[in-house]
Amino acid sequence: MVKGNWALFEEDFWAINQILQTLMRSSSARSVMLIDKTGQLINSIGEPPGFDVTSFSSLAAADFAANEQLAEMVGETDFATLVHQGAKDSLFLQLISNRVILVVLFDRKTSLGLVRLKARRASDELLDVLQRLFEKLQYRNEEVGPPSLGADFAAEAESEIDSLFRD
Amino acid sequence: MSLINYSSREINCKIVYYGPGLCGKTTNLQHIYSRVPQETRGKMISLATEMDRTLFFDFLPIELGQIRGFRTRFHLYTVPGQVYYNASRKLILKGVDGVVFVADSQIDRYEANIESLMNMHDNLAEHGLSIEKIPMVIQYNKRDLPRVVSVPDLEKELNPQSHPYYEAVAFRGTGVFDTLKLACKQVLKQLG
Numbered sequence: 339m340v341k342g343n344w345a346l347f348e349e350d351f352w353a354i355n356q357i358l359q360t361l362m363r364s365s366s367a368r369s370v371m372l373i374d375k376t377g378q379l380i381n382s383i384g385e386p387p388g389f390d391v392t393s394f395s396s397l398a399a400a401d402f403a404a405n406e407q408l409a410e411m412v413g414e415t416d417f418a419t420l421v422h423q424g425a426k427d428s429l430f431l432q433l434i435s436n437r438v439i440l441v442v443l444f445d446r447k448t449s450l451g452l453v454r455l456k457a458r459r460a461s462d463e464l465l466d467v468l469q470r471l472f473e474k475l476q477y478r479n480e481e482v483g484p485p486s487l488g489a490d491f492a493a494e495a496e497s498e499i500d501s502l503f504r505d
Numbered sequence: 506m507s508l509i510n511y512s513s514r515e516i517n518c519k520i521v522y523y524g525p526g527l528c529g530k531t532t533n534l535q536h537i538y539s540r541v542p543q544e545t546r547g548k549m550i551s552l553a554t555e556m557d558r559t560l561f562f563d564f565l566p567i568e569l570g571q572i573r574g575f576r577t578r579f580h581l582y583t584v585p586g587q588v589y590y591n592a593s594r595k596l597i598l599k600g601v602d603g604v605v606f607v608a609d610s611q612i613d614r615y616e617a618n619i620e621s622l623m624n625m626h627d628n629l630a631e632h633g634l635s636i637e638k639i640p641m642v643i644q645y646n647k648r649d650l651p652r653v654v655s656v657p658d659l660e661k662e663l664n665p666q667s668h669p670y671y672e673a674v675a676f677r678g679t680g681v682f683d684t685l686k687l688a689c690k691q692v693l694k695q696l697g
Contacts, residue, residue: 344508351512376600377564377580378508378517390548392566396580397550400561403596487509487516487696488573495572495693502569503682503689505540 344475346380353467357460358383361440365456366448368427371441372464373398380438387443398431402439421450430454434461435468507602507696515576518692519600520685523625524607525617526558526586529646529675533607534565534581536681541567559585562597569689579689586621595628603640603692605684607675608663610645610653615662622663636666640691643670644684649677 346354354372362370362384369384371391377399382391402420409417420431430442430453440461442453507518522530531551538549547566554560562582569577584594606625608618629635645659656672664670669687673680 346508346510346512348512351510374508374600376508376519378519378600380508380510381513392578392580393548393550393564396564396566396582400552400596403599404561404593407592407596487575491573491575491696492690492694495569495577496690498569498572498577499686499689499693502541502545502567503537503686505678505682 344374344472346471347474350467350471351381354381354464355383357463357467361442361456361460365442365444365453367442367444367453369443371395371398371443373439373441375399375402375433375437375439384443398439398441402431402433419454423450430457432457432461434464435472437472438464438468440464507692509575509696513576514574515578516572516696517578517580518602518689518696519580519582520603520605520688520692521597521601522581522583522605522607523594523598523621524586524646525609525614525621526588528586528607528609528614528618528621529673530583530586530607531559531563532675533605533644533673533681533684534563534583536675536678537567537581537685538565540678540682545570558587559583560590561585561593577693579692581685588620591624591628594624595631598625598628598632598634601629601632601634601639602695603642603688604636605642605644605688606663607644607646607673608659610647610659611650612652612654615654618659618663636668640688640695641668642684642688642691643668644673644675644680645670646673646675646680648672648679649674 358370371382372380373395377396379395406416418433422429427445432440444453509516524530545568550564552561565581567579582597584597643664671680671683675681
């Protein structure tokens with residue numbers, strides 16, 4: 339498992355994007371999201387959701403984290419999948435590599451069984467991409483140091499912070 | 506553990522407000538929410554009890570805008586302060602990039618501050634983190650109240666490592682942005 343900051347590079351992003359697109363089409367889902375376990379959105383595709391995806395991501399991660407603790411209490415390592423079934427829309431959540439959460443939002447045009455099947459296939463593919471990415475990051479964080487944004491970045495960010503955060 | 510997405514050119518950082526129950530963590534976020542321009546803030550989520558005590562967390566995403574081509578966001582979280590919600594506090598610290606420790610200056614809450622700070626150290630350690638590795642800003646809140654501990658005494662007990670601190674009256678907004686600004690700058694400095 340990679341430690342420290344993590345970064346997503348162009349090629350990995352597009353590889354992930356492709357897998358999510360295929361999953362959405364083959365399962366007839368409304369939208370598919372990939373979320374970091376700490377609550378940060380990695381990618382979202384499909385119908386533009388009518389809700390705030392940033393907040394959604396933080397809540398989905400919290401949901402998973404709380405369920406992981408519940409799993410531990412009943413003697414399981416984790417609950418790797420969660421399903422929330424609503425009258426019209428439902429959510430399928432799958433933990434991958436103990437690091438990211440795949441979220442599928444689907445309605446009654448498809449079934450949980452199909453979503454589960456296609457999500458499992460997508461998870462295996464995502465696992466390959468993520469493992470390659472984590473290996474790359476492990477090397478960067480340990481041997482090279484975290485990816486740098488350049489010296490000017492902090493200076494520009496500071497002036498932005500000063501102008502935004504004031505009474 | 507910030508997430509840098511080089512493809513969509515986004516940077517997301519996580520700052521957690523920690524401290525004992527009723528010290529003013531949620532008040533800090535509410536003030537920030539009420540004062541930053543609407544287009545820079547997302548929805549504020551509060552998972553609270555019916556009595557308005559934080560049950561799981563408050564969450565407020567703030568967007569700094571484009572910096573050197575990167576859309577930069579801070580995700581602000583509070584933890585539930587009440588002692589028995591420790592499992593939740595531990596979860597929220599996962600992947601934290603910077604901490605704001607909000608201390609309650611009142612004499613009666615002196616012990617609660619120490620207990621909360623020790624609890625934070627323990628919970629960080631469980632994630633393999635320590636306050637030596639991630640930035641922390643301390644906020645001495647409720648400075649307007651009559652029976653408060655002096656700042657030097659608070660410093661001696663809560664801040665032996667001399668982390669930067671601000672005095673605050675969060676419900677009036679005093680010191681809220683100073684604290685946030687410094688925490689954000691320190692987090693970004695670590696990235697750069």
